[in-house]
Amino acid sequence: MAAWLFKKLASFVILAYGFVSLLVYGLFAVKAGIFFKRPTEKETLELQIARNQFWDLSKDWAGFVHHILPLRSGFKFHYVSNDSDSCEDQSKPVVVFLHGFPDSWAIWRHVLRSTVLRESSTLIAVDLPGYGGSDSFEEYSPTNVLESLTEFIIAIRAKYGVDGEDGSQQKTLIIVAHDWGCVLAMRLASEAPQLADRFIMTNGPLTRLAVSNARRLLSSSLKMFKISLRSPIQSRATLCNAIKTLSPLIRQLRRSKYIFAMQLPLVFVRYMGRGGNQSFLKLIHRSSYAKREVTSQDAAESMASSMGPSTEECKTQTPDGEEYPTSLKNDRAPSSFQHMAGYYRDKTSVGRWHKSVESITALHSIACGRSIRRASSGTGLFDEGPRGALKACATILWGKNDIALEPQICLDGIADYLVPDSQLIELPLSGHFTPLERESQVALEKAIEWAAKGEKEDIGTVIKACYPNSVVTVRK
Numbered sequence: 001m002a003a004w005l006f007k008k009l010a011s012f013v014i015l016a017y018g019f020v021s022l023l024v025y026g027l028f029a030v031k032a033g034i035f036f037k038r039p040t041e042k043e044t045l046e047l048q049i050a051r052n053q054f055w056d057l058s059k060d061w062a063g064f065v066h067h068i069l070p071l072r073s074g075f076k077f078h079y080v081s082n083d084s085d086s087c088e089d090q091s092k093p094v095v096v097f098l099h100g101f102p103d104s105w106a107i108w109r110h111v112l113r114s115t116v117l118r119e120s121s122t123l124i125a126v127d128l129p130g131y132g133g134s135d136s137f138e139e140y141s142p143t144n145v146l147e148s149l150t151e152f153i154i155a156i157r158a159k160y161g162v163d164g165e166d167g168s169q170q171k172t173l174i175i176v177a178h179d180w181g182c183v184l185a186m187r188l189a190s191e192a193p194q195l196a197d198r199f200i201m202t203n204g205p206l207t208r209l210a211v212s213n214a215r216r217l218l219s220s221s222l223k224m225f226k227i228s229l230r231s232p233i234q235s236r237a238t239l240c241n242a243i244k245t246l247s248p249l250i251r252q253l254r255r256s257k258y259i260f261a262m263q264l265p266l267v268f269v270r271y272m273g274r275g276g277n278q279s280f281l282k283l284i285h286r287s288s289y290a291k292r293e294v295t296s297q298d299a300a301e302s303m304a305s306s307m308g309p310s311t312e313e314c315k316t317q318t319p320d321g322e323e324y325p326t327s328l329k330n331d332r333a334p335s336s337f338q339h340m341a342g343y344y345r346d347k348t349s350v351g352r353w354h355k356s357v358e359s360i361t362a363l364h365s366i367a368c369g370r371s372i373r374r375a376s377s378g379t380g381l382f383d384e385g386p387r388g389a390l391k392a393c394a395t396i397l398w399g400k401n402d403i404a405l406e407p408q409i410c411l412d413g414i415a416d417y418l419v420p421d422s423q424l425i426e427l428p429l430s431g432h433f434t435p436l437e438r439e440s441q442v443a444l445e446k447a448i449e450w451a452a453k454g455e456k457e458d459i460g461t462v463i464k465a466c467y468p469n470s471v472v473t474v475r476k
Contacts, residue, residue, distance in 0.1 A: 018264045021257035022272060029279030032286075037277060046300035048310075054106045054301075055133060055309035057316040057324070062113060064125070066133075068322035069159075071151050072358070076325040078133030079126035080105055082118050083160065093172035093452045094160050096153060096196075097125040100179020100204060102281055102340050104132030106305035107178065107435050114445045121174075121452045122160055126152065128181065130339030132308045135325040140342035142351040146187060147359060153188075153195050154362045167369035174451045176200045176444070178435055183207060183349050186390060191353055193392035194366040198451045202397040202434045202444065205410045207349040208388025209417055213409050214249055221246040248408035255404050262341040269345075273337025281306050281337075287403055288433035308336050389417040395447055395459060396423065396474075399430030399440055415474045424474035425463055443467045 029035035039047070053059075057066045064080040071077070095117070099107045105125035112123055127134035129148055137144045153175075157163050162171045175196040177185035182204020189199045224242035232239070258280075262269055272280050285302035286294055314329045343349075355363075396414075400407065414424060425447075427440050434440035443463050450462045460472035 014260055014263050017253075017257065018260040018262070018268075021261040022264065022268060024257065025261070025272070025280050025283065026276060028283060029276050032279075032283065034282050035276040035279045039277070043296065043300070046296055047303055050297075050300040050304035051307065051310050051313060054104075054304050055313035055316075057313070057318045057322065062109075063118070064112065064123075066318050066322075068133075068318065068324070069152060069155055071148060071155070073148075075129070075148055076135045077126055077129075077148075077152050078105075078324065079124055080112075081122065081124050082112075083122055091171065092120065092122050093174060094122045094124060094156065094162055095174045095176060095448060095452065096156060097123070098149075098175065098177040098181030098185055099125075099128065099131070100177075100181045100183075101343070102284060102306045102337070103179075104305045104308060106132070106301065107433075108176075109301065109305075110441050111435055111445055111448070114449075116449055117445060117452070120449065124156055124160075127308075128184070130342060131336060132305075133324050133328060136327040136331065136339050137342070140339070140346040140348050142187070142348050142353045145184065145343070145348050146191075146353045147356055149184060150188070150192055150195065150359050150363075154359075154366075157195075157366070163366065163369060167365055169366075169369055172197045172452070172454075174198050174200060174448065176448055177204065178202050179204045179432070180343055186388075186394075187349070187353070189390040189392040189394055190388055191355075192359070192363055193390070194363045196392060198455070199390070199392055199394045200397070200444070200447050200451060201394060202440070203399050203402055203405065203432050205349075205405055206388065206390075206414065206417055208386065209412075209414055210409050211350070212386065213412050214252070217245055217249050217409075221249075248406050252406040252409045255406060259344050262344040266338060269341045270335075270338055273335050273341075278303070287431070288436050290401070290431045290433070290437045292438065306336075386416055389419075390422070391419060393420075394418055394422045395451070396425065397434060397440065397443055397447060397463075398424065398426050399432060399434045399437070400426050400428045401431040404432050411473075415476060418474065418476050420476050422474075422476045423459055423472055425460065426471050426473050427467060428469050428471070429467075439467055443470065 026035065053061055061080060064082050065084055067079050067081060069077045069079065097105065097108045099105060104127050108125050112125060117123060129145055130136050130140060157173060162169065162173050164170045173196050175185050177199070182201040185199050185201050186204070186206050188195055221242045224238050224245065228239040228242060261272055281303065285299060288302060289298060309324060309328065314324050317323050398411065411424065427434070427443060430437050430440035434444060443466055446462050446466050447459065450457060450459055463470045
């Protein structure tokens with residue numbers, strides 16, 4: 001009975017905080033003057049142009065070609081690649097980019113323009129399920145999302161010659177991820193580390209570590225509160241310490257209030273994505289450039305990235321006759337927000353991944369054929385460690401001014417979750433949207449370039465050369 005009452009109380013608190021959060025975002029939008037403001041003719045035209053540039057399958061974008069990759073189940077991934085520039089050099093490493101919320105492949109648009117990266121690597125920027133031009137799920141369970149993503153990466157390895165016909169590895173594959181893409185990449189680095197030679201991740205939580213830190217802080221604080229209640233006057237210092245211990249968790253709850261709003265009934269979630277002239281998305285886009293002034297073109301491109309293809313772009317085809325998935329044409333062209341929220345609602349980050357026989361077999365095959373893998377990678381050797389510990393080499397770039405994630409919750413103790421040849425580099429001038437902010441964007445480019453060229457230099461020195469205030473806080 002007590003457990004049932006606690007569960008009901010928790011559900012009530014979550015819903016209540018969700019409604020409060022939705023109201024707060026509405027008030028922020030009204031104060032910013034965007035809740036009631038209708039787009040001007042110029043803004044509408046700029047958005048149409050941006051959506052056409054990003055999503056028209058018949059056209060390339062800055063030399064990147066659109067592709068539709070179907071899985072065994074019929075699920076279709078959309079991605080862009082500079083593979084037409086890469087066909088001459090068969091030794092080029094392959095870099096796969098995974099975006100986060102509420103974006104698409106287009107959040108990498110500034111990084112993808114790097115001449116050095118385009119010349120040195122085959123770049124693959126994919127839309128996650130339910131985002132951009134990729135297919136949708138009814139439920140965004142860990143198994144649905146991670147199985148599809150694993151099959152996609154395995155297909156990319158085969159298509160671009162990462163693995164030879166005899167099963168031996170011919171090229172390096174690097175996964176670069178941000179936000180939700182980072183959450184998924186960390187799960188892959190923990191549960192399917194064979195997929196990549198290095199994971200470069202930025203401003204996304206290692207969920208098991210964050211949960212562990214939150215529980216530890218809550219437990220310590222509750223113990224101190226109990227002690228202070230026995231003798232309140234004599235235990236004032238203990239009470240202050242209890243509040244201080246709990247403060248990182250309180251800050252994280254305040255920063256994560258949008259997650260609670262996404263637990264509301266779907267009618268409210270849909271309104272959150274579309275209501276007030278899409279003011280919630282506009283608030284996010286305004287914050288994504290940090291202190292940099294957001295131009296009308298920036299605003300249009302950010303919205304085009306979040307909204308995905310319109311009904312007009314859904315009618316287009318690639319030169320090979322590939323089309324967007326049917327689910328996109330019929331359901332999501334107006335808005336993908338409900339599907340984005342599915343990752344938060346369906347416990348994608350913490351639920352169990354039931355691997356298929358096909359995935360297990362393919363991962364085993366990759367592990368057996370890895371002839372150019374460095375001995376220090378740790379894959380298959382470092383199986384001990386906390387639950388959720390990574391088993392592949394990882395380089396984490398962290399913007400310290402993150403508006404969504406509390407460093408004490410996300411980073412404390414992270415060294416215990418990393419294998420040798422891994423690093424955590426903090427970027428003190430950057431925020432959450434590192435692929436868009438100028439300083440962190442350059443740091444990301446240099447980190448990818450470093451990995452693509454064989455990791456011959458010290459990564460801390462490489463990043464410090466372009467980001468003088470960066471600090472390597474963890475090195476294993």
